[in-house]
Amino acid sequence: MDYLNNDMNNEIFSYEKLSKGNKYNIKELLLHKLKLNKEFEIKTLDDIAFLQKTFVERLPYNNFDLCHGIDEWGLDYIVKRLLIDGEGGICTTLNILMGMFLHEFNIPVKLIKAHKQSQFNVIPHFSCHISNIFQWPLNNKWYMVEVGIGFFGSLNPIELGNEIGILSNAGNQSYYRCIEIPEDGSYIYQEKKPGTDSFFPLFQFNTKEITHGEILDCHQRYLEITEKKLFSFLKFETGYYYFHHDCLKVGFLDGKENTITITDQYQLKKMLLNYFNINLNVNVNVNVKKLV
Numbered sequence: 001m002d003y004l005n006n007d008m009n010n011e012i013f014s015y016e017k018l019s020k021g022n023k024y025n026i027k028e029l030l031l032h033k034l035k036l037n038k039e040f041e042i043k044t045l046d047d048i049a050f051l052q053k054t055f056v057e058r059l060p061y062n063n064f065d066l067c068h069g070i071d072e073w074g075l076d077y078i079v080k081r082l083l084i085d086g087e088g089g090i091c092t093t094l095n096i097l098m099g100m101f102l103h104e105f106n107i108p109v110k111l112i113k114a115h116k117q118s119q120f121n122v123i124p125h126f127s128c129h130i131s132n133i134f135q136w137p138l139n140n141k142w143y144m145v146e147v148g149i150g151f152f153g154s155l156n157p158i159e160l161g162n163e164i165g166i167l168s169n170a171g172n173q174s175y176y177r178c179i180e181i182p183e184d185g186s187y188i189y190q191e192k193k194p195g196t197d198s199f200f201p202l203f204q205f206n207t208k209e210i211t212h213g214e215i216l217d218c219h220q221r222y223l224e225i226t227e228k229k230l231f232s233f234l235k236f237e238t239g240y241y242y243f244h245h246d247c248l249k250v251g252f253l254d255g256k257e258n259t260i261t262i263t264d265q266y267q268l269k270k271m272l273l274n275y276f277n278i279n280l281n282v283n284v285n286v287n288v289k290k291l292v
Contacts (some may be wrong), residue, residue: 005150007215011031011221013111015103024075026100029083034058039087042105045136045157048145049169053235055098055147060088060276062232062243063222071219084262085194088232089150090222092130092215098147099132109134109145113210113218120188120201129203130215133160142207144189146176150233151240152202160187161205165199170235171253177201232276241275 031040034054042048059082065072078093088094095111102109114121114129121127132145136157143157154176155169165177173194178187186206190199232243239252248271250258262268272278 008209009216012211013215014209015099015109015111018075018100019103022075024079026079026097029079030101033083033086038049042102042107044070045143048102049116051101052098052145052147052153052157053169056153056235057237058156059086059094059097059147060232060234060241060278061090061094061148061150062088062230062276062278063090063226064230064278066090066231067223067226068220069226071216073215077228085277085279088234088276089148090219092219094148095132095146096129098145102132102134102145104108107134107137110207112205112207113214114203114205115186116196116217116221116258118204122201122203125222125225126203128218128225129205130200130210130218131205133207150231150242158189165190167194171238195227199278232278233274243272243276 022135028038031038034051035058036051036054040047040051042051064087065081073092073096074105078089078097081087082089082093082097096194099109099111110133110169110200111185112131112133114127114131116127118127129149134145134157135142135144142160144160145157146153146155153170154166154174156176158166158176160178163177163179165175168174168176174259175192177190177192177199179190179199180187184206186204188204189202191202192199229245230243232241234241239250242249246262248260248262250260260271269280272280
């Protein structure tokens with residue numbers, strides 16, 4: 001039985017337990033999907049940054065299945081949807097896939113979540129965000145590694161507690177950092193945009209491992225907060241594609257943007273297939289009129 005699909009709401013999510021009895025070679029499958037050499041190894045933090053960037057350029061963020069009642073984060077589901085069909089997923093499934101990959105390199109990694117309530121969660125659905133932290137064996141420091149947060153991903157490992165910050169690997173010239181709150185040992189994920197002097201908070205989190213019940217709670221709250229509106233995001237070398245509700249935005253690193261309004265079912269299906277490799281004929285039946 002797929003470990004993640006067991007009814008174990010109070011059990012801590014564990015990559016170690018997940019890997020036991022795992023019938024998949026996640027490393028081999030992911031490298032194939034990302035079109036990377038099968039001999040790829042993680043020897044430096046730059047290797048992880050390269051992997052993050054390649055990951056978000058090949059596997060889109062999208063919430064289509066969750067918004068249509070498919071709340072799965074088991075390995076069978078993740079492998080089929082992300083690695084076979086290539087249709088992407090929400091932060092949970094994207095980051096679990098990344099975490100499994102790091103685990104296969106014997107890198108200690110933990111699945112964590114944002115605080116449910118915090119003044120530092122500037123976007124409401126960030127209170128539902130799920131991510132990873134890992135311990136780098138060469139210095140024993142902990143880092144955040146993120147592949148499921150769209151516009152706000154640094155695409156670099158971010159050292160926890162380092163207040164200097166790190167330049168984004170996404171090409172947007174922003175800096176990111178995770179500063180510690182000494183009173184409770186939690187952290188705030190922050191961004192400093194180009195042309196500004198200050199870091200601004202995005203969400204608060206701690207390093208406590210989470211339970212399967214907490215994952216389910218995050219998903220349920222996400223649906224309530226977003227009102228089941230559809231999102232998809234995919235980066236490319238000089239910009240990104242972003243689908244929200246009834247329009248497609250193509251943004252570029254130089255600040256230029258193009259917006260295409262979706263007016264009918266055929267246009268929607270064609271756009272999602274061409275830009276995000278999402279086949280609505282297979283996944284969900286969306287009525288465009290309900291999206292407007």
